Amino acid sequence: MTATLEAPAGDEQTEVGAIPSFEVTLKIRRYSPESEHGDEAYWDEYTVLAHGTDRVLDALHKIKWEHDGSLTFRRSCAHGICGSDAVRINGRNRLACKTLLKDVNPDKPITVEPIKGLPVIKDLVVDMEPFFASYREIMPFLITTGNEPSKERLQSAEQRERFDDTTKCILCAACTSSCPVFWTDGQYFGPAAIVNAHRFIFDSRDEGATQRLEILNDKEGVWRCRTTFNCTEACPRGIEVTKAIQEVKRAMITRAF
Amino acid sequence: MATSTRTSSSLAAPRSRSVGRGTTRGNYELYSWVFMRASGVVLVVLVFAHLFVNLMVGDGVKAIDFAFVGGKWASPFWQIWDLLMLWLAMIHGTNGVRTIINDYAERDGTRLVLKLALYTAFVVVTVLGTLVIFTFDPCPADAPANLLASFCTA
Numbered sequence: 001m002t003a004t005l006e007a008p009a010g011d012e013q014t015e016v017g018a019i020p021s022f023e024v025t026l027k028i029r030r031y032s033p034e035s036e037h038g039d040e041a042y043w044d045e046y047t048v049l050a051h052g053t054d055r056v057l058d059a060l061h062k063i064k065w066e067h068d069g070s071l072t073f074r075r076s077c078a079h080g081i082c083g084s085d086a087v088r089i090n091g092r093n094r095l096a097c098k099t100l101l102k103d104v105n106p107d108k109p110i111t112v113e114p115i116k117g118l119p120v121i122k123d124l125v126v127d128m129e130p131f132f133a134s135y136r137e138i139m140p141f142l143i144t145t146g147n148e149p150s151k152e153r154l155q156s157a158e159q160r161e162r163f164d165d166t167t168k169c170i171l172c173a174a175c176t177s178s179c180p181v182f183w184t185d186g187q188y189f190g191p192a193a194i195v196n197a198h199r200f201i202f203d204s205r206d207e208g209a210t211q212r213l214e215i216l217n218d219k220e221g222v223w224r225c226r227t228t229f230n231c232t233e234a235c236p237r238g239i240e241v242t243k244a245i246q247e248v249k250r251a252m253i254t255r256a257f
Numbered sequence: 258m259a260t261s262t263r264t265s266s267s268l269a270a271p272r273s274r275s276v277g278r279g280t281t282r283g284n285y286e287l288y289s290w291v292f293m294r295a296s297g298v299v300l301v302v303l304v305f306a307h308l309f310v311n312l313m314v315g316d317g318v319k320a321i322d323f324a325f326v327g328g329k330w331a332s333p334f335w336q337i338w339d340l341l342m343l344w345l346a347m348i349h350g351t352n353g354v355r356t357i358i359n360d361y362a363e364r365d366g367t368r369l370v371l372k373l374a375l376y377t378a379f380v381v382v383t384v385l386g387t388l389v390i391f392t393f394d395p396c397p398a399d400a401p402a403n404l405l406a407s408f409c410t411a
Contacts, residue, residue, distance in 0.1 A: 130271035185271075185363060187271070214282060217282055217283070217287060218283075219283075219285070219286055223286035223287060223290050249290070
């Protein structure tokens with residue numbers, strides 16, 4: 001162990017340039033059918049000591065590790081890449097690992113809920129299967145015809161740029177579960193599926209655009225989008241989701257007329 | 258503070274319906290989407306010209322009486338104008354409300370009832386309106402002459 005690690009924790013508060021720490025209260029929506037609460041969801045409040053550099057995920061960790069081990073949530077990489085920990089923080093869908101506590105007003109209790117529109121399994125964990133089902137439906141893989149080339153499939157920088165935005169998706173479901181049309185009956189394909197279809201429809205190497213447009217030209221496809229921009233606002237990767245959906249609509253209209 | 262989640266039993270799981278109900282693909286929603294944009298633009302012209310002619314030109318709103326309407330509907334131009342306005346507005350509005358019902362009705366039963374009411378209202382208004390525009394008699398036989406359009410006495 002190094003000397004710095006052994007330094008008493010109390011001294012850190014007074015050091016110059018030290019990270020400020022503060023008390024923060026998290027109001028978490030719990031659901032655990034096997035507990036005494038039964039099939040009812042309820043709110044639990046926890047107050048923990050957090051640092052200025054801490055994210056909501058750090059606070060959740062602290063609660064789970066030091067206060068209540070029964071609190072359940074998903075996280076894998078904890079660095080905004082895997083898309084496991086999309087939750088609803090203060091009424092907005094965000095990644096718990098990309099949201100700093102100081103950015104969501106720690107003076108008041110911070111509400112953390114599971115993302116809406118998907119069945120809650122326990123606490124903050126939702127069943128993602130319906131979400132992935134509509135993702136699979138749009139065939140998120142390269143479709144080509146003819147012989148495979150013996151080298152890479154080449155593409156110009158401009159051709160790559162055309163769909164660059166939609167390649168950033170991490171399938172966290174923040175967009176789909178922020179969509180009011182998806183909340184109603186969950187039949188809508190959802191923004192994420194359309195974004196990932198967009199990624200292939202506008203890829204010059206892909207030849208499955210017609211099939212994908214056909215799939216999304218559905219009663220529950222792109223035409224249910226009401227352009228409320230909830231998805232664009234929710235996307236932790238900054239994808240212009242609504243724009244992508246409109247581009248798919250336009251491709252369908254130019255194909256039909 | 259415990260409010261129930263909508264996860265258990267009351268709602269079917271998202272996207273569960275797509276299994277075994279046949280395809281819902283087709284150009285219907287595409288055409289309806291395009292129609293809403295196109296009819297919207299046309300209606301802006303039709304409605305504002307209608308308002309201008311009825312309320313601003315000449316004596317303005319004070320000129321509207323039975324004779325005014327009778328005179329307008331004696332001309333095929335205004336018959337077709339009003340017919341277009343009636344049909345486009347009714348289809349545009351009905352399609353909009355249909356969309357809202359699809360978005361907000363959660364149960365199939367609610368959706369069915371609301372849509373039946375909507376389509377009934379659509380048929381009644383459109384059929385009655387069309388009938389009136391085409392069978393309108395600007396010069397009814399026993400009406401007092403001062404209420405009729407000028408061309409009736411001739």
